[in-house]
Amino acid sequence: MRDGTDIQMPLWLTKRAALTPERTALASGGGNMTWEDLESQAKVTARRLAKLGIGEGDRVALLMQNGPDMAVVIHALPFLGAVFVPINSRLVPSEIRWQLADAGAKLLLYDLPHRETAETAAETEVLSWDRLASLKPAEGPLRSHLHLGELHTIMYTSGTTGRPKGVMLSYGNHWWSATSSVFNLGLDMNDRWLVCTPFFHMSGLSILMRSVLYGITAVIHPSFDPAAANRAIREDGVTIISVVSTMLAQMVEEQGGRGYPDHFRCMLLGGGPVPKPLLERCRDQGIPVFQTYGLTETASQIVTLAPEDSLRKLGSAGKPLFPSELRIMDGEEEASPGQPGEIVVRGPNVTLGYWKRSDVTREVLRDGWFRTGDIGCVDREGFLFVLDRRSDLIISGGENVYPAEVEAALLAHPVVVEAGVTGVADKRWGAVPVGFVRVKPGEVVTEKELVRFCGERLARYKIPRRIHFVRELPKNASNKLVRRRLPELLEEKEEKR
């Protein structure tokens, strides 16, 4: 008896192009592209990549700006059975080099704005989009089908342990995420989903996946601009947009109380805690905010607040989407309603695990239950309230900053012997990292020098905004850094400034 094992289906882009060839797939400053056009471009691109020897299971890293070109490459890879490795364009060359090596990427494809970074970073083969476009496509058959269990994406995310880890997402993870979302948000054939978060994050990538499955248009902005986003809603028929809290705040500010047209039906808000006054302001202005909770490891949202509850449960992230499940764990016990604990989730959109890190995978993924490391509680009606992202995670303008990674950069400096990093509230970014270091007795280094040093190793948003020199860092009995006690140190230090 077949049991849903190993479900096979046509490649999504091919299926979509067959169903609705003339509908608009992508809209951008450069014009519109139909599904038929997108499929034909993706196939030519796949044949060019094949010319370079890219095939089944090869990892292809992309360092590109959001736009139709990047979408074409993402859709080209499945025709070869190759795996998509998105590279955060804000990373510095040394960070990129590490990820390329870890993923075993066969190729790093970049576009013009990223030439210097790509060429500095890469020990693997690098190729520009322009150069790729000049290659003669290879002959021979392309893949026509996929299995839901196959690997589609390796997306890097850092963690408490310092080095980034590659989150493995299967076709099935993307599929189930898109299904969960549609059972919650509904679907209109005229939907246009605005992408102004990067394709190298789940938020942006998941729109591309939904768009091909639903047959709706992804309207792509190269980057986020609140006025442009508002204009796209008012004048370009955008019905849904995915944002993080700082983006929402800027859009509401820019829109200045004018309200949005009726066709605009969803402001999908993810990426961490949201200030309550902002939610209240949206409510008062009738802005349809859907708060969500999700991670790279859940292939986008896994918990979302349903429309009918958005006012009554302001500040909640909602309930786990169909067919996912949620538990709040206090150690090995399930917490009672109202009691905080670790957020643990299960569902077919949950990652296959971490690339080449079966040790960590085993730790966080048991019987399908994924331990997020985030803290939350569930009320008597089952609504999730996220109290704190992983106790030490700093969310800065929607990007995740992991203190351990920043500490590792500081510790790489020859005179630094101990380092601790924590977040401090920031009006514009939500939070920014701040560092504490203890230097070798007798040695001296300036804050400026350390910042410069970090700049070589870390993306700009991860660089500590301030670095304090201390004589000792808070540690526990086994001499491990106690990050949650850093804020006390901060108060002390910042008062003195």
Place this chain on the structure above:
Amino acid sequence: MRDGTDIQMPLWLTKRAALTPERTALASGGGNMTWEDLESQAKVTARRLAKLGIGEGDRVALLMQNGPDMAVVIHALPFLGAVFVPINSRLVPSEIRWQLADAGAKLLLYDLPHRETAETAAETEVLSWDRLASLKPAEGPLRSHLHLGELHTIMYTSGTTGRPKGVMLSYGNHWWSATSSVFNLGLDMNDRWLVCTPFFHMSGLSILMRSVLYGITAVIHPSFDPAAANRAIREDGVTIISVVSTMLAQMVEEQGGRGYPDHFRCMLLGGGPVPKPLLERCRDQGIPVFQTYGLTETASQIVTLAPEDSLRKLGSAGKPLFPSELRIMDGEEEASPGQPGEIVVRGPNVTLGYWKRSDVTREVLRDGWFRTGDIGCVDREGFLFVLDRRSDLIISGGENVYPAEVEAALLAHPVVVEAGVTGVADKRWGAVPVGFVRVKPGEVVTEKELVRFCGERLARYKIPRRIHFVRELPKNASNKLVRRRLPELLEEKEEKR
């Protein structure tokens, strides 16, 4: 690595009731029922069935009128892991008895209008809904989860071989069917889907499945009445309705060119060939008809005409839904565009196979490809045109009549030695069966007697409208009946009348 194998999830009704407890699940003449109420009633019903010893894997047959009670039982069975065996209420006791025995049903549950039939039919345990409702619910745990590969339904359908076969549909078949549909038709949280086709057919049952997955209301009419259906659209907020051609014709007639309100977005039309003038009339009146093709074996529609093509491709059933596939086979070769052949389909909504008929299953289901036995062709753009249901199938008022089954009934009469059945066009029902018999030399039987005789063995819609006595039936070299030549005989005979 997990590969989509054996996907587990919470029971659908429980999940739905947790997500949107206060939305309306069912609306009927008897009032509204919320998801919370439906879940609590389904659980009590499950506990009562448990009291009777119903448990894991047991087949429970239902002979009930469409309505909230039947919906409650259908939703109760998954709490026990029991399998739903719908019984067509138009069958006669001997037909029902056969299906109960074949399914190995542990219980036949019926409601008041079906008491006599049920009690006459059953050799298994029978119980009325009223009697069930008086039982004290059992204690003990109910199931909370399901696997998509598990068996949900055994639905009987006849075939070319005489005896009905039990089509096995898994939870996954229903799930994927609902997903396919939403990726095509879209979903609005205010959708209300009118059920006026029986729950014992896929058309009705699939609405119940979609309703629990989507969280929309199933508006249930006990039977089809064109005026009531039109009123439900005009006054009761119905946005979608599933119909067959004869129902559509009656609704259009009754509506009398008044047109439908804007909120009405889909007339989902299945169940066989549609007269082109009817489609043209709908087009002229702006009625949003979506033509579809599907079978019990595909858990409802598998091919549907997308909105943008409905005018251009009038009469086509459309393209295979995401993620299904379609082939037209001329023997073992794929037919070229425009060439007719057998319609063969593949997709995760395709049946697990026939209950206890692995021989037939192996014949029609290979590598996931299901041979429908229907004839069609695909044009250059990939649109399916269904030319003929299984060459010998008669579709009468949306019900399938299989000549072999009717012939078997005629042959059961002691003086009939040969019998052949074919369909003849009928203004009201689309088609009706007509029989040809050869009787033993020297014996005599009247048409009236044969009709009476069939009436004991066959549901009314299967009884031949006319029976002709012939000296021989068209046969091939191996002496097998050639049904497709019966119409010639018919012309001859009917002219003489």
